[in-house]
Amino acid sequence: MTTDPLTTGATIGILGGGQLGRMLAVAAARLGFKTCVFEPGGDCPASHVSNFHFKADYEDEAALETFAAAVDVVTYEFENIPTSALDVLDRLGKPVRPGRAALRVSQDRLTEKAFLSNLGLTTAPFAAVDDKVDLAEAAEEIGLPAILKTRRFGYDGKGQARIATEADAEQALADMAGQPAILEGVVAFSHEVSVIGARNAAGDVACFDPGENVHEGGILRTTTVPARLSAAQRTDAVLLTGQILNKLDYVGVMGVELFVTAQGLVVNEIAPRVHNSGHWTQQGCAIDQFEQHIRAVAGWPLGDGSRYADVVMENLIGEDVERIPQIAKEAGASIHLYGKAEVKPGRKMGHVNRVTRG
Ligand code: AMP
Numbered sequence: 001m002t003t004d005p006l007t008t009g010a011t012i013g014i015l016g017g018g019q020l021g022r023m024l025a026v027a028a029a030r031l032g033f034k035t036c037v038f039e040p041g042g043d044c045p046a047s048h049v050s051n052f053h054f055k056a057d058y059e060d061e062a063a064l065e066t067f068a069a070a071v072d073v074v075t076y077e078f079e080n081i082p083t084s085a086l087d088v089l090d091r092l093g094k095p096v097r098p099g100r101a102a103l104r105v106s107q108d109r110l111t112e113k114a115f116l117s118n119l120g121l122t123t124a125p126f127a128a129v130d131d132k133v134d135l136a137e138a139a140e141e142i143g144l145p146a147i148l149k150t151r152r153f154g155y156d157g158k159g160q161a162r163i164a165t166e167a168d169a170e171q172a173l174a175d176m177a178g179q180p181a182i183l184e185g186v187v188a189f190s191h192e193v194s195v196i197g198a199r200n201a202a203g204d205v206a207c208f209d210p211g212e213n214v215h216e217g218g219i220l221r222t223t224t225v226p227a228r229l230s231a232a233q234r235t236d237a238v239l240l241t242g243q244i245l246n247k248l249d250y251v252g253v254m255g256v257e258l259f260v261t262a263q264g265l266v267v268n269e270i271a272p273r274v275h276n277s278g279h280w281t282q283q284g285c286a287i288d289q290f291e292q293h294i295r296a297v298a299g300w301p302l303g304d305g306s307r308y309a310d311v312v313m314e315n316l317i318g319e320d321v322e323r324i325p326q327i328a329k330e331a332g333a334s335i336h337l338y339g340k341a342e343v344k345p346g347r348k349m350g351h352v353n354r355v356t357r358g
Helices: 019-030 045-049 061-070 083-091 100-106 109-118 132-142 166-175 231-247 289-297 318-327
Strands: 011-015 034-038 052-054 073-076 126-129 146-150 160-163 181-185 191-199 205-207 211-216 219-225 252-261 264-271 310-317 333-337 348-357
Touching (some): 100 264, 109 264, 132 181, 231 252
Antiparallel strands (some): 191 205, 252 264, 310 348
C-alpha cells in the first residue's frame, strides 16, 4: 500500500500524551506538521509541545470523532489502546499507523509469542495459564524456575513474577487475580539488546544499530551503542526485525527486544511504537527514531539512520532528576526532560544521552 505523502501543515493525531508522544510531536513540528494529542490526563508531557490536546477518555466516541475530523492520520505512543477507540477511527476511515495487526499481536503476550514462533523465530518456551491446573501442567512442561506474566497490560516488569517453587506458583497466580497469564521459561542470556526498526508505506525497511540494554527492577536503566554483538548476531538481529515488520505490513517504528544467548538470539517482545531503548538515536544518528516514525506515518521516504557516534543513554528515574544541575555541566551530555511536574519513584522523568565517541 502506498499513500500520498503528507505535506506542510498536515496534522498528525497521537493517541497517548506521555514522553514518547512529546518527542514525536517535536519531530513532527520539525518536519512542518501540526500535532493533536488525545490523552485523558491533563498537563501531560506531549500537550506542552502539541498544537491541540483532546483531554478525553478513549471510550468517549464523540471526542474521538472530533479528533478524527481534526487530523490527517493517527498514530499512537502506547500499545494498550482500547479496541473500541480503534473501531471508531476505522468507521470514520481515518488511517491508523501502525495498523491493527501490530496492536493485536503486541497487546497479548500469548498471541505475540505464537506469532513470533510461527515466523520461525526463537522465543522463551511458553504456555497459556488460566488456572491452577494449567499452571501445574505448564510448570511440568517448562520446568522451574519460570516467569508468570499477565497476558495483557504488562509494562516495565509489572504484572510478572519469578517462580522457583510450587508455593511461589500459587502465590503468583493469586496475585494475578484471575487475569489470563502466560508461563515463560527463564532464558539464560548473557545480555539484552534491542533493535529499533522502521518500515514505511512503500515497504522500505531500515533498522538502527542494535543497542545494549540494562534493566533494574524491570525498568530500563541504560542503553549503550554499539552493543556487544558479533557481526553475525548483528545481521541476525536486523534481519529478524525486518521479517517481523514485513509480516505485519507495518508502517512506523517498532522496538524489538532480544536476549543474547550462546545458542543465538531469543525474541523477548515487540513494541509497536517508538521505544525507550531507541532514545540514543537522538544524538547518535542524523535521523532519530522519532523523525523516522513520523516520516513513515506521513508516507515519506525513510531517513538515513546510520549511527555516527557511540552513545550511552541513561534514564532519569524518580529522584535521578535531581542530578540535572551536575549533568548540565558535563561535556557531551544531552539532556531530555519530559516536563513532568511530580517526581515519583519509578517514574521516567527524562533521559541523558552521553556521546562517548563522536
Ligand atoms: P518484559 O516485561 O517481558 O520485557 O520483561 C522485563 C525484563 O524481565 C526483561 O527485560 C528481562 O530482563 C526479564 N525477563 C523477562 N522475560 C524473561 C525470560 N523469559 N527469561 C529471562 N528473563 C526475562
